[in-house]
Amino acid sequence: MPKRYLFFVSLPYSYSILRPLQQEIWKRGDEVAWFIEEPCEVLLNKDEKQLFSIQEVMDYQPIAVFAPGNHIYDFFPGVKVEVFHGYAMKKRIEKIDDHFTIRGWFDIYCTQGPSSTEYFKKLEKEKGFFKIYETGWCKVDPFFSVEHKVENERPLILYSPTFTKGISSAEALYGTLEKLMETKNWNWLITFHPKLDDAELIEKYRALAAKFPNVTFQRFNDGLETLKKIDVMLCDSSSIIIEAMLLDKPVVTYRNTHPGKHLIDVLDKNEIGKALEKALKRPENLIQEIHKYTLHHEAHRDGKNSERVLLAVDDFIEKYQGKLKPKPLNLIRKLKLRWKTKYFKL
Incomplete structure (x- = not known):
């Protein structure tokens, strides 16, 4: 039976980030759908599947949800995967980049290279409720497929x-x-x-x-x-x-x-x-x-970053799902999301 995945989109930059991952999912013979948070513009192609309501997502039952942004709906089914919307790059003269802020939403962080992996590994050890996989950034797979x-x-x-x-x-x-x-x-x-x-x-x-x-x-x-x-x-x-x-x-x-x-x-x-x-x-x-x-x-130049992201999900499900420390309660943030979406089911 094909595996089902979900893309969580909150800003237009997500499309170019997630489409190489979609290609890898299709290549495996698996399925993927898009949930696009309002008011983000819908820019899907005819062959891309959109889920329009939270209930549709709950019925779809994805094994993993991928987000390039900083948040995700905690009540969605599946492993929550951060694939990032850019590289770790200090915009301000400060010690720690916002790229490394842990908000308590994700189970997996798919890092891109030495500039991000080392510090995330430190955070993984300190906090204990997520895993770090250096996969490379799925967005840049096409950058290296042809000249x-x-x-x-x-x-x-x-x-x-x-x-x-x-x-x-x-x-x-x-x-x-x-x-x-x-x-x-x-x-x-x-x-x-x-x-x-x-x-x-x-x-x-x-x-x-x-x-x-x-x-x-x-x-x-x-x-x-x-x-x-x-x-x-x-x-x-x-x-x-x-x-x-x-x-x-x-x-x-x-x-x-x-x-x-x-x-x-x-x-x-x-x-x-x-x-x-x-x-x-x-x-x-x-x-x-x-x-x-x-x-x-970006340490990986073989065009297989998306493949590594999916392998990371498989590895997490097999070895770590349900075995890590619980995520922070984040009660206020979760209540705000539920009020925003009008979804109050447990």
Whole structure:
């Protein structure tokens, strides 16, 4: 009998993260369905199955539920699996990244590489109610399945700032980018993180696409489909930087919170143009530093991360399910979720 799995989606970035995992589930001959939390936009294809109500999920009885976000419904059946929405990357000057916050929802954390596994293993030992498996990130399986070469007539620059207040460059760089769009022989693609909710700022950038024929505005970044067609990325401090560099795309950053040799980081917005010109030349030493940096974050390059995620679930069910310490009660959070969903069954 085929195994049944569930994808829990709360933000649009989840689709590109979970679809490689879906392909692996189908390859095994098993089944998967999607539960999309309101108000997230439904972006499913015709061959993808959606469950529309909590009762449908309860009837479906998945053996595991996968979530790229920070929460999941505790009352859903199955092992709760965190597959992450990005890499461990300190946006602020702080000791511990939010990537490592344990909220008490998950049974399994599928880490991506040395940058995340070591600290999660420490947390696993301390807390005792979840297991850590280094699987690699399921989203990037297609990144390594074929070679993604770009041959643009004019250089294509992706601008994709973070949503984090106080760190996002979107407001500070607007005028600078407008001038570059007008004067440089480059094409531009602008995307924003789903959590960016500044409607006025979004409309300002959308207007640039209407003003300049060499500018395209795309509300959300769709992962590989966006990244494979660009030459260079311009950003600030976001984990999408690592995704771009996995495809050997040089990245220019404005006031990155943790700059290094893998980036071309600038502190003066008037230097953005020169930095992009340098990035487009793809200096050999920069490409070498990119390789070293990305291996620290994504250790697995064989296109089998999704397979390892499913094997982790199998291993957990066989060895650990029902044998670990109980999760924290989280009573207030659980009551809030039940009130939100109007689901009060035990």
